[in-house]
Amino acid sequence: MSDIPTTALAIATAVRAGELSARAVLEDHLARIEAGDGEINAFNLVMADEARAAADAVDRVVAAGGDPGVLAGVPLAVKDNLCTRGVPTTCSSRILEGWRPPYDATVVQRVAAAGAISVGKTNLDEFAMGSSTENSAFGPTRNPRDTSRVPGGSSGGSAAAVAAGFAPLSLGSDTGGSIRQPAALCGVVGVKPTYGLVSRYGLIAFASSLDQIGPFSTTVADSALLLEAIAGHDPLDSTSIAAPAPSLLSVLDQGVAGLxxxxxxxxxxxxxxxxxxxxxxxxxxxxxxxxxxxxxxxxxxxxxxxxAYYLIAPAEASSNLARYDGVRYGMRVDAETTAEMNTATRTAGFGAEVKRRIMLGTYALSAGYYxxxxxxxxxxxxxxxxxxxxxxxxxxxxxxxxxxxxxxxxxxxxxxxxxxxxxxxxxxxxxxxxxxxxxxxxxxxxxxxxxxxxxxxxxxxxxxxxxxxxxxxxxxxxxxxx
Amino acid sequence: MSERLSRDDVAKVAMLARLALTDAELDTYTEQLAAIIDHAADVAALDLAEVPPTAHPLPLENVLRPDVVVPSLDRDEVLAQAPAVEDRRFRVPAILGEEP
Missing domain, CATH: 3.90.1300.10 (Amidase signature (AS) domain)
Incomplete structure (x- = not known):
């Protein structure tokens, strides 16, 4: 196990050079997950079969003399509010349990196109609402540095997965600090990019004017590597900035003289x-x-x-989460009428914090208080x-x-x-x-x-x-x- | 807004949001939501008559695409995720004739 590099840059470099197989890197990380995630609970789902197929595909590209991309063979954990086609995506909520999205988030496609291996879906506070990952319907994630403490949230599973060595990279989302705060609490690097720099297509919406996807890693260079890979314009997100991805790895050694x-x-x-x-x-x-x-x-x-945030974000959330009505996807609790079915479904499907924010937002938007x-x-x-x-x-x-x-x-x-x-x-x-x-x-x-x-x-x-x-x-x- | 958030306010908001609360939940949420709204009193007390609102951090323009037919999500794949389907459509309980 010890001959597998710990950083994404080193893994990708070795895999691209044919010195290390993506499959070997993956098996090493799957073994770590198997050994450690029973206690940490970073993952809602480990995608072992899909990951093995993807790793073998990367190895075949290298064997044929091709280049699988800048993230070749790097295991990567994906927050479970990012859609993965055909793979359950829950937002750590009962209301989406078992749902299999009919499409991939743009970031999921981009990391795959760059050769990364998605190893699983990580735990979060339900619908990314929380700062400790205690609001998950599937139990809390524990901080790998001290399992009696929270990992932060809402991207607690993604932060813990990197801190525990389950994957060198992970993706999270940050609406009010949901990447940076768990990164701080788990002792890893976490980045919230400029709004619009990374496509939100396929990120299940919490507060649309605030949500942004970003990387976790153990080193600054690895976050630069992943952000370069996922940034850039996407016609599928109307708020995506029409600018090329920034060059970050090339400026890391420029220092701060005069800054x-x-x-x-x-x-x-x-x-x-x-x-x-x-x-x-x-x-x-x-x-x-x-x-x-x-x-x-x-x-x-x-x-x-x-x-301001705890008025704006719940207001947007109350609107965004109106879509969970038991009609098109996710759970339904049957009732005589559609209105009763809507209420029964939402009452059974949402946890306490999500209900709290929906009501707070509904109140902030209601007549007389707007x-x-x-x-x-x-x-x-x-x-x-x-x-x-x-x-x-x-x-x-x-x-x-x-x-x-x-x-x-x-x-x-x-x-x-x-x-x-x-x-x-x-x-x-x-x-x-x-x-x-x-x-x-x-x-x-x-x-x-x-x-x-x-x-x-x-x-x-x-x-x-x-x-x-x-x-x-x-x-x-x-x-x-x- | 000078009056504290009441139990009736919370009951009304829950109804609007299609959430059913028990009496105990109504008590708890009233207390918690009132505390949060009280904290927001600092914002509500500001005189901001001359300040324009910012709904969004980017100067957004309407985004259009060419008016050409492109593939959309596979209908059967989408319907396979629905709780109830009939004749390749989403099935719901009766809507017409029910109480508002």
């Missing part, structure tokens, strides 16, 4: 654990030591981000965009914590939804602005659990963001073993 880095003051004080804030300050010092100009910057409207809540939240969104624009006049990238704390214990925040929502305080403003952001592991907290620091950049600022991330990765304290 202006702003520490966001609103996200360094109240509510942020002291040990997490200390790691962020050390990360700022590391960037300064590498030649960046580091200063402090205020993004005043960021303080209102949480409130202007006071949803309308106001959309205006706060404008303020956040303006404040970021002002900040980016003086700075190239911004630096904040990813999560206010390290990974917490199971059940610690489930009784009080608001305390759970506060996990997203640092990640939400980026989604509201549509900007890119990523979490990079940087040391650990007083409890020994990983800390992630978050880099933010303006729209399509991924190349600059990745340059800074590469410097942070090289400077990260050694407590976090990778």
């Amino acid at each position: 202006r880095v702003g520490l966001v003051t609103e996200l360094m004080g109240e509510g942020i654990a002291p040990d997490v804030a200390a790691r962020v300050r050390e990360a700022a010092e590391a960037l300064a030591a590498a030649g960046a100009e580091v200063g402090e910057v205020s993004v005043p409207a960021a303080s209102y981000g949480l409130s 202007d006071a809540y949803y309308g106001k939240a959309l205006k706060v969104r404008t303020l956040i965009c303006r404040d970021f624009a002002t900040a980016y006049e003086r700075f190239d990238v911004l630096l904040t914590p990813t999560s206010p704390t390290t990974a917490f214990r199971f059940g610690e925040k489930t009784a009080d939804p608001l305390s759970m929502y506060l996990n997203d305080i640092c990640t939400i403003p980026t989604n509201l602005a549509g900007h890119p952001a990523m979490s990079v592991p940087f040391g650990s907290g007083t409890d020994g659990m990983p800390v992630g620091v978050q880099l933010l950049a303006p729209a399509l600022g991924e190349p600059t963001m990745f340059r800074a991330a590469a410097v942070l990765e090289a400077a990260a304290p050694s407590e976090v073993a990778r």
Whole structure:
């Protein structure tokens, strides 16, 4: 087992050169999943047969002298809210249990076209609503670094799969921090790209103006590799940006000399654990030591981000989830009339958090409250965009914590939804602005659990963001073993 | 909006969202949703009369494609996922004549 490289770049390089078979790489990872996932529960479904067929196809291409692509033979885990044709896609919800989509998500097609091997569908908070993966209908995922703690969420299964070594790469989705926060809590790299950079076709919608797909990996370079492979225009997504995928791997060694880095003051004080804030300050010092100009910057409207988000996202969700009516797909609970069937199906099929958000969104959009809540939240969104624009006049990238704390214990925040929502305080403003952001592991907290620091950049600022991330990765304290 | 979210509000919203709640659930959700709405009071209290809303982070334009017939999803594959099918169509209980 020890002769299989740990990074996607090294695996793909060896497979493309014919030095390593995709099948051998896959069997190694399937064995790890078999041995470890009973405890971690990262996967809702392991696609062993499909993966073996795909790996053998990659090996045949190499044997015939061809090039299977930049992700050749790399095992990859797919969040279970991304459609896979003919393979169950559940969103970790009873209401979609057993459903087999009639099409692939664009990202699923793109990673396959690049030679990656999809090994399974990963667990999530139901419909990506949550910050701990405790809201899954199929049981929680456990944090590989300490199985008494949550992996974060909602992409907890994808983060845990990478942290546990089940796959070097995984795909998640991020609506309010659902890639970055679990990446931070599990000690891996996670990226939310610019809104529109990666096609959302086949991503089951939660909040359409905020959702974005992105990579998890153990190294910054591997996330760059995967993001290059999935980015770029897609005519099947009307919000897809008509621009080519950015070049990221080529800029990773450019350093940060002269780069202006702003520490966001609103996200360094109240509510942020002291040990997490200390790691962020050390990360700022590391960037300064590498030649960046580091200063402090205020993004005043960021303080209102949480409130605005928890009106906007549930409002969009209440509309998006209206489609689960028991008619066209998923479960149905039979009743005398269609209206009764709709209600019986939704009542039995949705979990508590999904119901909570649907009702919150329905309320925020209802007559008499629309202007006071949803309308106001959309205006706060404008303020956040303006404040970021002002900040980016003086700075190239911004630096904040990813999560206010390290990974917490199971059940610690489930009784009080608001305390759970506060996990997203640092990640939400980026989604509201549509900007890119990523979490990079940087040391650990007083409890020994990983800390992630978050880099933010303006729209399509991924190349600059990745340059800074590469410097942070090289400077990260050694407590976090990778 | 100065009044706190009530149990009746939650019951009405649940009906609109086609969700049936038990009495115990109604109590729990009323408490939880009221706490969340209270937290949003900071936003509701802002004077934003001069600020335009942002519904979407990108300057979106209508996206059109050439008006040509292209293959769509396979009808039988789609229907195979439906809870009930009749004559190659989705089957539902009676709609006409039912109470609104």
